[in-house]
Each structure stands twice: as C-alpha cells, then as structure tokens.
Amino acid sequence: MTAIFPSNELVALLERSAWFRSAPAPMRAQLVDVGRVEHLAGGQRLFTRGDSDDGLYCVLDGLVRIGAASSAGKEALLAVIEPVNWFGEIALFDNRPRTHDAYAERDSALFHVPRAALAALLERSPAYWHVFGLLLTQKLRLAFDAIEEAALLPAAQRVARRLLLMAGGFGEPGALRRVLKVPQEDLAMMLALSRQTINQVLKQFEMQGALKLGYAEIEITDVQKLGVLAELNLPKD
Numbered sequence: 001m002t003a004i005f006p007s008n009e010l011v012a013l014l015e016r017s018a019w020f021r022s023a024p025a026p027m028r029a030q031l032v033d034v035g036r037v038e039h040l041a042g043g044q045r046l047f048t049r050g051d052s053d054d055g056l057y058c059v060l061d062g063l064v065r066i067g068a069a070s071s072a073g074k075e076a077l078l079a080v081i082e083p084v085n086w087f088g089e090i091a092l093f094d095n096r097p098r099t100h101d102a103y104a105e106r107d108s109a110l111f112h113v114p115r116a117a118l119a120a121l122l123e124r125s126p127a128y129w130h131v132f133g134l135l136l137t138q139k140l141r142l143a144f145d146a147i148e149e150a151a152l153l154p155a156a157q158r159v160a161r162r163l164l165l166m167a168g169g170f171g172e173p174g175a176l177r178r179v180l181k182v183p184q185e186d187l188a189m190m191l192a193l194s195r196q197t198i199n200q201v202l203k204q205f206e207m208q209g210a211l212k213l214g215y216a217e218i219e220i221t222d223v224q225k226l227g228v229l230a231e232l233n234l235p236k237d
Contacts, residue, residue: 034121038111063081065101159191160226
C-alpha cells in the first residue's frame with residue numbers, strides 16, 4: 001500500500017539518518033522527489049532472496065527483519081532494521097538479485113526509491129556513486145566487526161557490544177535508545193548463540209545493574225557499565 005506523507009514531515013524523518021544528512025542537497029531533494037512512502041503489515045514480505053533489485057529502502061517506522069531460512073525452516077537472522085536506516089544498496093552496485101529475505105516485523109512505513117529512478121539519478125550525476133558507496137562501506141565495516149567479534153570475543157562481550165550498537169542506531173551519531181524492543185530469541189539468532197546463553201548473559205548483566213529485562217524488550221539502565229562489559233580483551237600474540 002502506498003501512503004501520502006507531508007513533505008516536511010518526510011524530510012524531517014529522513015534527515016534523522018546521518019547518511020542522508022551528509023549527502024549533497026541536490027541529491028537529497030531528488031531522492032525525496034522520486035521516492036514514495038509504502039506501508040507493510042506485520043509479517044508481510046518485502047522481498048525474497050533471489051528477487052530482482054527493485055531499489056533502495058529506508059525504514060521510517062516499524063521494524064524490518066533481514067535474514068534467510070533453510071529448507072527445514074530454520075531462520076538465520078542477520079539484522080533488524082530500525083528507523084531511520086537505509087538498506088538494499090548491495091544490488092544497486094552489482095545489479096544482481098537480492099541476497100536475503102526482508103519482511104516487516106510489525107506494521108511498518110518505508111521510504112522506497114525505485115531502481116529506475118536511482119539509475120537515472122546516477123546517470124545524470126555519476127559523482128553520487130561515492131555517496132552510495134559510503135552507505136555500502138558502513139555496512140561492510142559492521143559486518144567485519146561482527147565476524148571479528150564472533151571469532152575472538154566471549155559471549156558476554158559480544159552481547160554487550162551488540163546491545164550498545166543497537167542502542168546507538170548502528171552508528172548513527174547522537175542516537176541512543178534506552179529501551180530496545182528485541183526478544184531474546186532474536187538476539188540469539190543475530191549473534192549465533194543459543195537462547196540459553198543469551199538468557200544467562202542478560203540475567204548476569206541485570207544483576208550487575210547494567211540493564212533491566214522486560215517482555216520482548218531490554219532497558220539499558222547504565223550505559224557506562226554496559227560499556228565496561230563490552231570492552232575488548234583481544235588475545236595477544
């Protein structure tokens with residue numbers, strides 16, 4: 001379903017994204033002009049692995065899950081995309097099919113810039129490829145960090161670092177949310193840890209006064225203490 005958004009409200013939402021704010025003003029204006037706001041109902045699929053590229057998306061409200069499922073139905077959850085974060089840029093660069101599934105965790109509003117409009121924009125202004133490259137490299141850095149943490153860090157530090165990353169909007173300057181709407185099962189899938197391990201670590205953090213557990217949510221009560229728990233302790237050569 002397509003929805004009409006007041007242009008001033010839409011721009012205000014998009015400018016909460018550091019990537020969008022840092023883009024040249026003409027590019028921002030053109031993206032707003034050619035994009036449209038779409039709504040997904042909770043559980044509705046946006047695209048599936050192997051689908052053709054249909055453009056770039058930004059979550060304005062709600063949550064979008066990015067992952068994959070095996071033939072046996074087991075899910076691998078890579079990320080939960082929250083406002084105001086962009087996704088879908090990989091296929092823009094290689095013109096290949098979607099790498100993963102994406103569907104709405106709950107009723108969500110998305111800003112969608114169609115593939116054809118992006119191609120026309122980049123044809124007119126090739127310098128803008130660098131701006132989209134910055135969006136891609138930001139995701140790549142996060143992916144490298146996750147691989148390194150999985151190989152080198154114990155479970156507790158990995159959990160603490162992921163909570164801080166989510167609270168900080170995955171690198172958005174100035175962003176800090178105290179309450180994370182994330183079930184423990186989702187956190188376990190994102191970190192490739194067991195549900196039991198996640199529960200034990202979170203209860204330990206709660207006893208230490210770093211956070212408070214609720215139903216399908218985690219409240220960070222002491223950011224500094226959680227930061228201490230997340231400090232790297234890499235093995236020395």
